[in-house]
Amino acid sequence: MIGTSEAVAGGEHVARELARDVQLAGGPKKADPRADGSVGVTMFDLPGSSDLGVTVLLGREQLQAAPSQSLLRIKSTDGKNYLGVVSAGPFAEPDGLRADSDILKAVATHRGDYLPPYHGRVQVTILGEELKDGSLTPPRLRPLPNSPVFVLNDTEAAAVLKCGGDVRLGLAVGHAGVEVGAPSTSKSVFPRHTAVLGTTGGGKSNTVAGLVARARAAGMAVVLLDVEGEYTHLHEPTDHAPALSGLSDRGLSPQGVPAGAMSVYHLTGRDTTNARHPNRKEFSLQFARLSPYAAMEILGLSEAQQERFLKAYDITKELMRDLDIFPQKGNADQQRMALENDEFERGYPRMLLSLLMDVVGACLARAEKGPKEAKGRGKGTDDDDKDDAPPAFEYRTAALRTPEGKGKLATRVSAANPPGNAISWRAVIGRLARLNRAKVFHDEGGTPPMTYLNLVRPGALSVIDLSDSGHSELNNIVISDILRGIQDEQERAYAAYESAKAREGATAEPPRVLIVIEEAHEFLSEERVSKTPVLFEQVAKIAKRGRKRWLGLCFVTQLPSHLPKQVLGLCNSFVIHKLKDPQVVTMLKRMVGDVDEGLWDRVPNLAAGQAVVSFPHFARPLLVSVDPSAAKLKMSD
Ligand SMILES: Nc1ncnc2c1ncn2[C@@H]1O[C@H](COP(=O)(O)OP(=O)(O)O)[C@@H](O)[C@H]1O
Ligand SMILES: [Mg+2]
Numbered sequence: 001m002i003g004t005s006e007a008v009a010g011g012e013h014v015a016r017e018l019a020r021d022v023q024l025a026g027g028p029k030k031a032d033p034r035a036d037g038s039v040g041v042t043m044f045d046l047p048g049s050s051d052l053g054v055t056v057l058l059g060r061e062q063l064q065a066a067p068s069q070s071l072l073r074i075k076s077t078d079g080k081n082y083l084g085v086v087s088a089g090p091f092a093e094p095d096g097l098r099a100d101s102d103i104l105k106a107v108a109t110h111r112g113d114y115l116p117p118y119h120g121r122v123q124v125t126i127l128g129e130e131l132k133d134g135s136l137t138p139p140r141l142r143p144l145p146n147s148p149v150f151v152l153n154d155t156e157a158a159a160v161l162k163c164g165g166d167v168r169l170g171l172a173v174g175h176a177g178v179e180v181g182a183p184s185t186s187k188s189v190f191p192r193h194t195a196v197l198g199t200t201g202g203g204k205s206n207t208v209a210g211l212v213a214r215a216r217a218a219g220m221a222v223v224l225l226d227v228e229g230e231y232t233h234l235h236e237p238t239d240h241a242p243a244l245s246g247l248s249d250r251g252l253s254p255q256g257v258p259a260g261a262m263s264v265y266h267l268t269g270r271d272t273t274n275a276r277h278p279n280r281k282e283f284s285l286q287f288a289r290l291s292p293y294a295a296m297e298i299l300g301l302s303e304a305q306q307e308r309f310l311k312a313y314d315i316t317k318e319l320m321r322d323l324d325i326f327p328q329k330g331n332a333d334q335q336r337m338a339l340e341n342d343e344f345e346r347g348y349p350r351m352l353l354s355l356l357m358d359v360v361g362a363c364l365a366r367a368e369k370g371p372k373e374a375k376g377r378g379k380g381t382d383d384d385d386k387d388d389a390p391p392a393f394e395y396r397t398a399a400l401r402t403p404e405g406k407g408k409l410a411t412r413v414s415a416a417n418p419p420g421n422a423i424s425w426r427a428v429i430g431r432l433a434r435l436n437r438a439k440v441f442h443d444e445g446g447t448p449p450m451t452y453l454n455l456v457r458p459g460a461l462s463v464i465d466l467s468d469s470g471h472s473e474l475n476n477i478v479i480s481d482i483l484r485g486i487q488d489e490q491e492r493a494y495a496a497y498e499s500a501k502a503r504e505g506a507t508a509e510p511p512r513v514l515i516v517i518e519e520a521h522e523f524l525s526e527e528r529v530s531k532t533p534v535l536f537e538q539v540a541k542i543a544k545r546g547r548k549r550w551l552g553l554c555f556v557t558q559l560p561s562h563l564p565k566q567v568l569g570l571c572n573s574f575v576i577h578k579l580k581d582p583q584v585v586t587m588l589k590r591m592v593g594d595v596d597e598g599l600w601d602r603v604p605n606l607a608a609g610q611a612v613v614s615f616p617h618f619a620r621p622l623l624v625s626v627d628p629s630a631a632k633l634k635m636s637d
Pocket of ligand 2: 204205206
């Protein structure tokens with residue numbers, strides 16, 4: 001048996017021998033300087049490894065250094081650099097034991113205080129090989145095992161993600177110092193249309209509030225079709241407690257849109273959710289702007305009713321010439337407009353709903369005469385004209401209350417020889433009367449129609465409050481009217497711009513317009529579009545034209561599956577808040593390219609205000625924590 005002192009002496013001897021061997025071998029192994037500052041190393045591949053996936057192992061102290069969605073640089077030992085993003089993890093795994101080994105389970109469940117040594121693991125999706133000039137290229141090889149891995153700092157990450165822009169949206173998850181936004185002047189972002197999607201409570205309205213405020217501040221003309229009246233207080237700073245603390249965490253402060261730059265519009269005779277807004281404006285609709293074909297769709301007329309509607313429409317046009325309303329005698333411009341008007345696009349200039357109703361009324365009166373009408377058909381004698389004398393009711397149109405006006409109407413109706421059938425005529429007048437009862441169409445001496453030019457002023461935010469419009473029929477008319485009006489103004493602005501440029505060289509650019517349509521599924525539901533193709537065709541046209549005319553549409557909906565595929569197909573930017581329906585997610589996967597599975601997996605569980613965001617200027621889609629709105633939203637709870 002060896003004594004204690006002998007054992008100590010033996011131990012010292014071994015240590016001395018070891019130190020000598022180490023010296024002989026060239027001293028302790030120096031850490032690879034290439035690995036300085038690394039958080040982990042790449043692992044060997046497994047049979048199930050995929051081309052763009054790499055597993056990275058992290059030391060215990062680095063376990064949380066590479067959070068989800070953070071960007072990594074892998075310096076492969078063959079000298080190539082790769083950039084990747086953490087698509088799963090970080091996970092913690094025990095060294096040398098399976099996490100679910102019996103012994104670890106037993107220790108844990110018996111509250112033993114044994115914690116084995118452990119390490120971290122993250123799954124990384126490779127974005128590309130980083131070339132010397134910093135550009136990314138699809139990789140031909142993969143990082144070698146045991147290559148050091150580094151986390152990009154925020155400046156580097158921002159440069160790689162290319163996700164900035166003056167219309168700030170929020171911060172990148174994984175790189176909380178990286179701002180995410182969209183450039184307000186780029187033709188390839190807003191004018192290529194945006195969709196903001198997510199279930200109720202996902203954070204869409206908050207996102208929209210931030211978006212419109214920032215876009216306006218960036219000098220865009222922003223029009224917000226506010227179906228619920230949620231945005232009528234945006235000129236006030238927010239007082240919502242969670243928003244206040246969220247803003248201060250981000251170094252932002254509560255702030256309303258400058259009151260002078262914001263207007264709240266509502267239909268004449270309808271309420272607004274903020275009657276005290278300093279720039280509240282009532283407006284009426286112009287029947288003259290509504291294509292008769294769109295009108296028939298909206299009114300849901302049968303074939304027989306459509307025939308009569310169009311007949312009355314034509315009579316009304318002729319009567320307007322007779323009454324010198326439009327085109328007026330000697331006005332060449334108006335003569336040309338009357339000839340060139342495309343009724344699939346818009347209604348007849350200056351036509352009032354009340355006048356059309358008077359004409360339909362006269363046609364109905366004629367049809368009601370039944371046999372007499374049949375007898376007189378086609379002859380067009382003076383006698384017939386007397387038979388067609390207007391009924392006892394008072395005409396809505398002042399000009400028709402004079403004997404002269406009555407005569408002109410009678411002559412036109414008689415000459416046109418409209419089809420009979422009082423029932424159909426009564427149905428047409430019934431539908432028109434229903435529209436008229438809404439009392440929103442511009443009439444002689446009533447509330448003036450919208451001045452569209454005001455909607456396209458740079459830096460203006462126009463909230464169109466539709467919360468009290470009652471039926472969606474009316475909303476559709478308003479929305480299509482406003483889209484049309486803005487498009488016309490924009491065409492005009494471009495024409496003026498082109499000619500000014502030709503004359504004087506450089507001149508101020510036409511406005512950049514953003515139109516946000518809340519609850520877009522109500523206006524453009526798949527079901528509705530099949531019934532109202534003319535209306536949809538208008539939207540599609542505006543969308544296509546929008547790219548040339550700097551007119552961006554932004555569709556907001558909690559029911560993306562109710563939107564026709566073509567509508568989402570128009571969009572190139574997506575802000576996807578929480579969405580639970582797996583079918584909807586599957587549909588979006590096909591529509592929104594480039595979003596990796598790891599991101600899609602998170603969509604059903606996103607917190608309010610988080611969103612998967614894909615914009616054309618981004619290097620890749622991102623998970624974004626959207627800024628709380630600095631301006632006040634009317635909470636709809
Ligand atoms: N970016 C955000 N940050 C923090 N909280 C948010 C954010 N967005 C939304 N929320 C919270 O979620 C709630 C619902 O948001 P909202 O924008 O009204 O959703 P949606 O319009 O999709 O129904 C808000 O009242 C707010 O408290
Ligand atoms: Mg909402």
